[in-house]
Amino acid sequence: MKRIFTIIVLGAVISFAGCADLDDIYRELDDLKKRNKEQADRLNDHEARLKALEGLVRTANSEITTLKGLVNAVEKRVSVVSYKELADMSGYELIMSDGTTINLKHGKASVVGTKVHTDGLLYWTLNGEFMRDALGKMICAQGKEGVTPTLRVNTAGHWEVSFDGATTWQEVKDSNGYPVKAIGEDGAQGPSGTSHLSITETDTTIVVTFMGQTYSMPKWNGSSSVTGSNNPLSYVAEYNVNCSGDGFVTNLTDCNGSGYFSYDDAVSWFSNITIDGKRYHLPNKEEWRTIVPHGFYFMNAFSTWNDWSIDVRETVTLRGVSMTFTSDFCVGVDSVSYALRYKGTDWVSAWRYEYISDGNNTHMKITARSLQGQLYGISAYVIVRPDFWSANAENDVVRYFPASGLQKSGSRLNVGSEGYFWSSSQYDTNYAQFMCFLPDRVLNTDINPYSTAMSVRLFATGD
Numbered sequence: 077m078k079r080i081f082t083i084i085v086l087g088a089v090i091s092f093a094g095c096a097d098l099d100d101i102y103r104e105l106d107d108l109k110k111r112n113k114e115q116a117d118r119l120n121d122h123e124a125r126l127k128a129l130e131g132l133v134r135t136a137n138s139e140i141t142t143l144k145g146l147v148n149a150v151e152k153r154v155s156v157v158s159y160k161e162l163a164d165m166s167g168y169e170l171i172m173s174d175g176t177t178i179n180l181k182h183g184k185a186s187v188v189g190t191k192v193h194t195d196g197l198l199y200w201t202l203n204g205e206f207m208r209d210a211l212g213k214m215i216c217a218q219g220k221e222g223v224t225p226t227l228r229v230n231t232a233g234h235w236e237v238s239f240d241g242a243t244t245w246q247e248v249k250d251s252n253g254y255p256v257k258a259i260g261e262d263g264a265q266g267p268s269g270t271s272h273l274s275i276t277e278t279d280t281t282i283v284v285t286f287m288g289q290t291y292s293m294p295k296w297n298g299s300s301s302v303t304g305s306n307n308p309l310s311y312v313a314e315y316n317v318n319c320s321g322d323g324f325v326t327n328l329t330d331c332n333g334s335g336y337f338s339y340d341d342a343v344s345w346f347s348n349i350t351i352d353g354k355r356y357h358l359p360n361k362e363e364w365r366t367i368v369p370h371g372f373y374f375m376n377a378f379s380t381w382n383d384w385s386i387d388v389r390e391t392v393t394l395r396g397v398s399m400t401f402t403s404d405f406c407v408g409v410d411s412v413s414y415a416l417r418y419k420g421t422d423w424v425s426a427w428r429y430e431y432i433s434d435g436n437n438t439h440m441k442i443t444a445r446s447l448q449g450q451l452y453g454i455s456a457y458v459i460v461r462p463d464f465w466s467a468n469a470e471n472d473v474v475r476y477f478p479a480s481g482l483q484k485s486g487s488r489l490n491v492g493s494e495g496y497f498w499s500s501s502q503y504d505t506n507y508a509q510f511m512c513f514l515p516d517r518v519l520n521t522d523i524n525p526y527s528t529a530m531s532v533r534l535f536a537t538g539d
Contacts, residue, residue, distance in 0.1 A: 132187065132258065136227050139186045139287075140200075144217070144224045145178040146284065146291045147190060147198055151218045152401065152421040155296035155448075156282040159275060168275055170284075173296045173448045174424045180286055182273050187258075188227070189287040190217050198289070200225060202235060202248060202256055209237065210246035212253055220400070229258040294422075296448075306422055308366040308394055309444035309473040313356060316478065317532040321345050323352070328476040329437040331492050336483040336529035339508040342498045346532055356534035361501040361521045362393035363535055364511045367442060367475070368520040369415065373405055378431035379516045381408030386456065387419075394423065404456035416456045422448055426459045431515055438479040438492050440513045445472045477513065483529035496530040 148154070155173040162169055167181035189201040198217040200207040206214045207225070215237070216222050226238045228245065234255040235248040248256045274285045277295065284291045315324035316334040321341075325333040337345065346358040361370075368374075373385040385405045392399060403417040415427040428443040443465070447454060458464055481491035496512045499521055503509050509521035510530060524530070 133228055136186065136188050139188050140225060140227070142178060142180065143188065143190055143287070145176065146286065147217050147222070148420055149178070149293050150291050151222075152399070153294055154420065155294045155422050157296045159282065167273060170282075173422050174420050176420075180273055180284065186287055190289050192289075204288075205250060207237070208249045208251070209239075210249060212249050212251075233258055296422075306448050307425060307444050307446045307473045308392075308418070308423055309442060309475055311395070311536045312367060312475050313534045313536070314475065316480065317346070317534065321532075329434070329439040329478050331436050331438060331478045331480050334478060334480040334531045336480075336488075337498065337532055338529050339498060339524075339526040342530075342532050343500055346534060347500065348537070349534070351534075355537040357537045358498065358500045358532065359535040360393065361499045361509045362391070362398070364497075364499050364520055365390065365392040366394050367444070368511055368518055369403070369405070369417070370520045374407055374413065374415075375517050375519065376408050377413040377429050377516075377518045378411050378513075379408040380411055383407045384456065390417070406456055406460050409460050414456070414460050416447075416454070416459055424448060426454070426464070428459075428465060429518070431513065433515065436492060440477040440479075440495060440518070441474065442477070443472050443474050445469070477533065478531075479513075480531045482524075482531075484527075496524075496528075497533050498530050 149156075149172060154176075157171045157173050159168050159170045161167075162179070162181075166183070167179060170178040170180070172178065187203055188207075189204070190198040191201045191206065193199050193206070193214065197219055200215045200217050208214055215225060223239050226242050227248075228236050228238075228242075230236050230245075230247070232255070235258050236245040237248050238245050250256050272285060272288070276283045276285075280295055282293050282295050284293070313324065315326070315328065317323070317337075318325050318333070319335040321335055321337065327333055342358055346356070349356055364370075369388075369390060371388070373383070373388055376383070383405075385407070387402045388405060390401055390403050399421065401417070401421050401423075402419050403415055404419070406414040411431065413429040415429075416424075417427055418424045424447045426445045426447055428441075430441045430443075432439055432441055445465075445468075477495050477497070479491065479493055479495045481489050481494055482496040483489070494512060494514050496510055499509045499511065501509045501521065503523045507523040507525055509523055511520045512518070512522060
């Protein structure tokens with residue numbers, strides 16, 4: 077464009093040279109060249125600032141992902157299997173027990189971070205101050221309210237945030253309700269200084285200090301997946317309670333050997349009982365959910381529904397602690413259901429649910445395999461394959477639940493086809509909740525009157 081303009085001007089000079097002062101023309105040409113250079117410099121400066129902003133936004137969102145990985149690891153008590161310095165010595169790589177990796181980099185202080193508020197939870201920060209949404213509410217990084225924000229800069233040079241994967245946006249506000257600038261008055265972008273990164277360890281803990289915040293994570297015990305201690309199914313007693321209520325039956329699948337107990341008796345007798353030197357208790361509904369998922373997505377477990385659900389949110393009580401995680405389900409695949417559960421935790425595991433019709437030995441079979449520290453390449457689409465379960469099965473935990481039916485008014489019903497097991501959870505003053513399975517489905521948890529007599533399966537208490 078500049079070249080064309082110069083040609084036009086020179087053409088005008090040639091046309092009118094006979095009637096104009098050449099010195100004036102040359103001065104005008106010099107002035108035009110100067111103005112063109114100033115415009116070009118301004119465009120170049122604007123382009124450089126845009127590129128710098130793009131880099132700032134890209135870095136901020138990358139560091140949000142890194143920080144969220146650390147927050148999730150702390151919250152879900154994911155163990156650190158190992159860590160090593162990166163080949164270019166720019167930081168460290170953490171190998172986590174759920175199969176993920178977290179890369180931490182030395183370098184310039186980030187615009188984003190996390191900080192503990194007075195409620196004990198971590199919240200997102202921007203330029204060292206708590207990040208706030210358009211309503212002035214601080215943005216939580218953990219717990220039920222925890223989110224992973226995405227940042228960008230609008231045409232006014234202010235930060236904007238999205239909580240739905242960059243579909244909708246709102247301006248980030250400061251504590252006074254004003255938009256937060258991404259570019260300072262002097263053109264400065266982001267904080268100055270460097271981000272401190274250090275990793276220390278004890279016999280049981282890895283401590284990461286990064287961007288002004290400390291994250292403590294357990295050190296992985298490589299033997300835990302072998303012993304089964306990180307497999308939720310291992311805490312379920314192998315056998316049903318016997319008829320007298322003082323021990324276990326001796327057959328895994330016999331539909332006629334189990335005892336039947338009303339809800340009141342089940343709670344009274346089995347809230348805390350020691351059998352063969354080991355303490356057990358009647359599980360509540362949230363404990364049943366540690367091994368049998370709750371929800372419509374899993375209801376048709378033994379049908380031919382063939383439904384897939386990815387990243388389903390589950391909340392259970394495991395070893396007395398409430399925990400939330402996501403799971404993938406493959407329900408009703410050739411009348412068998414599969415699940416990749418406890419994702420993002422040390423309890424990550426593959427599950428297989430089968431209804432086996434065998435007359436007086438009809439039962440539900442649950443198989444669980446710990447995947448702690450070995451999740452690489454394993455997905456919901458892998459665990460439905462027969463070769464996955466036929467290999468490396470030596471540490472699988474298996475539990476059998478006989479189809480012992482239930483008892484009402486002294487009569488036994490559905491023996492040999494359905495299984496019913498009390499939980500300790502009340503529904504109201506007349507009904508309590510239970511887990512049951514039928515030839516085509518699993519219900520967790522349904523309700524029955526207190527007077528209904530059902531089987532009891534205990535969960536281990538303590539270590």
